[in-house]
Structures are given as structure tokens and as C-alpha cells.
Amino acid sequence: MISGELSASLKNLTSLETLDLGNKNLSGTIPPWDGNVFTNLRIINLRTNSFSDVLPTELLNSSSLQVLDLVENNLTGNILTNIVGLKAMAQDLKGVYYAESLVLNTKCLPQKYTKTLSLVTSIDLFGNNFRGDFLAKLSLLFALTILNLSRNHINGNIPGSI
Secondary structure, eight states: OOOEEOOGGGGGOTTOOEEEOTTSOEEEOOOOOOTTTOTTOOEEEOOSSEEEEEOOGGGGGOTTOOEEEOOSSEEEEOTHHHHTTOGGGGSOOTTOOOSOEEEEEETTEEEEEESOGGGOOEEEOOSSEEEEEOOGGGGGOTTOOEEEOOSSEEESOOOTTO
16 A cells, blocks of 8 residues: 655656556645656546645646546645646647546546547546636636536636636
């Protein structure tokens, strides 16, 4: 069983495509990895751990990040101003397929995606302490298929452009 804190040395895994450390009893802060180092990173799953503090904005610089799953941690800050920079969620990736499969929980229902990962872009931030106003800029992530901001402190109305 893995437990403890994430090591900053993970930044040395420059060919990493999937970081799946969900449900591992991890705690502390998420290190400020530079997303520009992780040019192949498509999936981050850190769900159901005990991470706290602010999500490093550097992590959101990854040009290929398609799935960001941070469900049920204790992360804080104004995440919405930073997620609009996720480049892969603003690109049309149809026609590109991957051999791996992925199970995403949407509203507590598992959904399995096999060889269709390119069709899925997901941000699941359920059950944290993120704050901020809902941004019309989220509509710039036109490839985004799943957005779950439940059980956070997000204000405002969902813009009609979304």
C-alpha cells in the first residue's frame, strides 16, 4: 500500500502518460511540477486522498492533459481561473485513439472508456474547497465532455455560452 506524500522527484518521469494514485492514502501538498515537463501526461487521478492547500498552477500547463480527477481531497484556491489554460481540452482530438482504457466516476456511476479516450476530456473536482466565480471562459474548453464542480464553493450562474 502506498501512503505518505507525493515526491517532487516524479517530475523526472518526463515520458509519463498516466498518473493514477487515487485512493492511496496520500497527504500533504501536490508538488509544483512544471506541466511543460509532462508533455505526454494525459491523465491525472489523485482522487480520494488527503491532499491539502492550493493546486499548483504549474501542473495545469500540461499541453496534453485530458483527465483531471481530484475528487474528495481538501484542495483550496480559485481553480477556475487556471483550468481554462488546459490546451488539450480546447482541441478537437477526434480520430486519435489510445489502447488503454479508463474508468471515470460521474455522479458516483463508473463509466468505462476503451479506445475512446481521445473523445473524453474530464475535470472532476467534486468534494474539495475550491472557491471562485463560474467563468464564461470555461466555454473555451470546447472539447470538455465532463465537468463536475459539486461540493465546492463556486459562485455565480452557468453562462449561456456553455
